[in-house]
Amino acid sequence: MQTFAVHPFEAPENAQSIRSDLRAFLAQHQPDKDPVLRANCWTEFDPAFSQALGAAGYLGMLWPSQYGGHERLPLERYIVLEELLAAGAPVGAHWIADRQTGPLLLRYGTEEQREKYLPGFAAGTMYACIGLSEPGSGSDLASVRSSARKTDAGWVLSGQKVWTTGAHISHAMLALMRSEESSERQSGLSQFLIDLDLPGITIRPIIDMFGTHHFNEVFFDDVLVPHGALVGKEGEGWKQATAELALERSGPERYLSSHALLAAVIDSLGPDASAEVTATIGRLVSEMWTLRQMSMSVAAKLASGVDPVVEASIVKDLGNTFEQEMPLAIQAVLDADLADGSDLSRLLATLLQVSPSFSLRGGTREILRGIIARGLGLR
């Protein structure tokens, strides 16, 4: 038995030129902002950056050109993601549209939906958010109470979504709603792509514990959406949404989103660092290197058309753990005063505060390990 059948990552021949082109792009477009923003970078919204990235052809890379895509290879896109994350680029605005919503529309969407949204997603000018969580649902995503009622004029939506990252900058939400009255759990759910400027939608910020605004509550008060807002098949929403979640498990964002801290610490130290600090850097690098092997292996498997559910969950669990431990491990050995105002101290302090959330976002640790256990035949 081998739980993680390693798939060789055959990097495209042009890998180095992709990297150097992108590094040149980043040198021009890395906004001259606080380096602290490079920590946890795929939650940083910067629409101007996303537009520039889209204009340069780095969004919708795999999509057909008729929808504004670039028909590149999956592993070329993987290299681009690696480079963006390692550089700490603020990719948060377009992240969901490029990673999840776009691919989902290509798989399940109607022609009309593809034409309406994909070109904007690929241009980096339209953004999407995900409406799964509801008040009280926690990790139990099947406990959806928000409802969609079919009428002649369209679907009437009511209810509330919560923890919706980026709803306040997004143009559309892909929401899971209960479309069959009094259905239970996973059945009777459907996905809708909802334009967020429709009447009856209210978006309220949820300010996180260190004062930033990523999350929102979104209220639907008898919102009328056209019939064409239904994505895929009525009643198949659960299956579609879980397939969508699988798209977010194993990418390089699972171990590189806080790479800026590791790079900054290394740069601040130099060869005379203490033995203890040096050893910690060595250990972190060995974990990062291993995670890259794992993430690349899953990417290669995905590119060959296989859906490695267990492997992807393993990468996400281990990557979350690594990113959560990294700031603490650095804090434990670095002689840093967190109040000294230096970039490094602020970067460290930021990640120390955010990192407890890393084992929650996109599926809690317990949920992921449950998926792994199921894959091992234990459930």
Added chain:
Amino acid sequence: MSENREQLAEMADGLFAGLRGGEFDTFQTQIGEAGFGLLLVPESSEGFGGDWGDLATVMRLAGKHALAWPLGEHILAARLLHDAGRHADALTLLAGESSIPWGREAGDVLVERDGQILLVSGEVSAGESPAGEPRDMVAYDWDRAVPLGIEADLFGLIAFLRVCQTAGALDAALELAIEHTGQREQFGRPLSKFQSVQQSIALLAVEAAAANCAAQGAAAALDRFGHGGDARFEIGAAKLRSNIAIKVGAALAHQVHGAIGFTQDYPLHELTRRMMGWRSEGGNDAYWSARLGAQTLEWGGQGLWDQITRRTDPG
């Protein structure tokens, strides 16, 4: 996996499973007959013509079946002797550090001294690994040492073998854990139905996966850079990571087995005792973390990423 490698894996899996609990001499005959010693010797010299990924596959299976024979040391010695234009008659072994598994059975030994790879023999004094296997010291007779005039990183190669064996041993421990908890009932249902047990086994699977990926990554680096020492970064990273995997994974495997896993009647100890010894061999955590850390600090923050990516990009 290439077709060749698949066949190789099947052959190794069957052979090593059959050797469990047997005698050293029988192993020698059977492994010799199967031609495993010549795994890394080119086909033009009547070897198997395998690459480092093939070696990783075979050593993973040796680890999985707790093979009690210095297979990796022998395969590497045969390859290096071939590089030097020689071939081994007796059981030649490669030694990356002071003690050698089954040193008492060895004919000659390949060691590194003052930057040279030497073929040498000597007086053996018996020792034992934590797994209860022979691990002997050899007082080399340097006067009769033969310089081979080749480049190789013996210590790193030993580390690579242990990483691959660890990957197999952890997968085997995982398999035992799944089997045991599926059969054993407690509180009226199989242990595997308890969520806390499932979470522990999932975490064991995560560690086994990390060790397997680390082994493959190191093998890819050896295929790319050769065995002269340029793959030291990847080998070191893999060894350090697999040492963590042993620390976390072995504890979890025993945890879900309860006291049963702690007996001689149950096969888990064959894996645990070996893995605990391997953590010291080919460099412990302190050794590799210092080396890797120093290398990284030399490269710098952006340099680290440049290096990591450049070392896997084509060209």
